[in-house]
Amino acid sequence: MTLDRIIITGDPLPVLTSLGDKGFQGRALEIGFGNGEFIEHMALQRPQSLFVGIEISMNCVMKAVKRVKRSNLSNVRIIMGDARFLLKERLPLEWFDKVYMNFPCPWPKKRHARRRVTASGFSDMLAGVLATGGVFELVTDDGDYAREAALSIPRNPALCLERFEADPERKVQTKYERKWLGEGKNIFLLSFLKNKGLPNPGMKKGVLELHKAFQGPCPHISVVAALKGHKGGERDARWVFRDAYASSSGVILVEALSSDEGFEQSFFFRIVPREGGCMLKVDAASRPFTTPAVSGAFQDLGSLLENREL
Ligand SMILES: C[S@@+](CC[C@H](N)C(=O)[O-])C[C@H]1O[C@@H](n2cnc3c(N)ncnc32)[C@H](O)[C@@H]1O
Structure with a gap:
């Protein structure tokens, strides 16, 4: 497995579509793969299909990457990030x-309700990524x-509940499945069919080009x-500038922290001197996902530069 098969930062959309799907007969996604044993098992069973896994925990990503390498799987792509x-x-x-x-994670606390699979918007997201005829399979230990999922997922009219089964027979058990079964809990399997195409699929936002040139002298460090400590944004998309560092060549690095509905990223902007002015861009090495908060922070810093408030 080469590094281009492990996407742990940056924008997966162009990577998946450019090198992800060549020659594969089916494509599956696993959300929150934990230690990666399910995706490993599925990818070994179906070498002709592509498996994409999304996981928010770096620790889990490292475990899964180890497995995928050990099993020499070339049909798995791992993305670290927030599935929402x-x-x-x-x-x-x-x-x-x-x-x-x-x-x-069932996120039982009220203040975490937005993170649940049953939260509003999740069924639309699923309907967005599933092909017509595609299936969403959910397994949980929580009745x-x-x-709640059986009622909320079909809120998108393209998704209908096909199966709701207690204690199904499963070919592969995950770490949590063994844990809950060991505690004598019931397991529930739900599957939902996407039975029609999107009426108006529209466009994903795609990759934003975050760089902008400014006239006039570069600001002093x-x-x-x-x-x-400068903060911006609102509840669901917020950012703060944490520090700034200057190099001997005059490049300034601005450290930023962004948060999109709790999905945090730490990264840098670069202010680079150039003839007649300076260029503001996202530092390539720390390249974050261009979430609304990252775009907001870029615009915020850009307007401070433009208005000479720096
Ligand atoms: C209870 S564990 C289950 C792990 C694994 N699927 C299993 O059955 O053993 C839930 C997993 O979902 C991941 N997770 C939680 N929220 C997530 C999100 N918004 N995006 C991606 N992964 C998430 C967690 O890091 C954790 O690994």
Whole structure:
């Protein structure tokens, strides 16, 4: 497995569509793959299909990457990030035949309700990435959660509940499945069919080009450093500038932290001197997903530069 098969940062949309689907007969997505044993098993069983896994935890990503390498799988792509953002903004439309979600965190607390699979918007995201005829399979140990999902997922008219089964026979068990079965819990399997195409698929936002040139002298590091603690955005998309560093060549790095509905990214902007002015861009090495908060931070810093507030 070469590094181009492990996408742990950046924008998966062009990577998946350019090198992801050549020659594969089916495409499946697993959301929250944990230690990666399910995706490994499926990819070994179906070498002709492409398996894409999304996981938010770096620790889990490292475990899964180890497995995928050990099994020498060339049909797996691993993406580290928040599925709530990636499904909506970055995955190709109507692309997957199957989406798996095994034992999602139930997020029982009220303040975490937006993170549940039953939260509003999730069924639209699923309908967006599933091809017509594609299936979403959800397995959970939580009966209330299963019943809530059975009602909420078909809120998108393209998705209908096909199967709701307690204690199904499964060819592969995940770590959490073994844990819950070991505790004597019931397991629920739900599958939903996408039975029609999107009426108006529209366009994903795609990759934003985050760079902009400015006329006039570049700001001095002491002025940029005064931005420390500058905050912007609102509840679901917020950012803060944390620090600024200057190199001997005059390039200034601005450290930023963004948060999109709790999905946090730490990254840098670069202010690079050039003839007659300077260029603001996202630092290539720390390249974050271009979420609404990252775009907002870029615009915020850009307008401070433009208005000479720096
Ligand atoms: C209870 S574990 C289940 C892991 C695995 N599927 C299994 O059955 O053993 C839930 C997993 O979902 C991941 N997760 C939670 N929220 C996520 C999100 N928004 N995007 C991607 N992964 C997420 C967690 O990091 C965790 O690995």
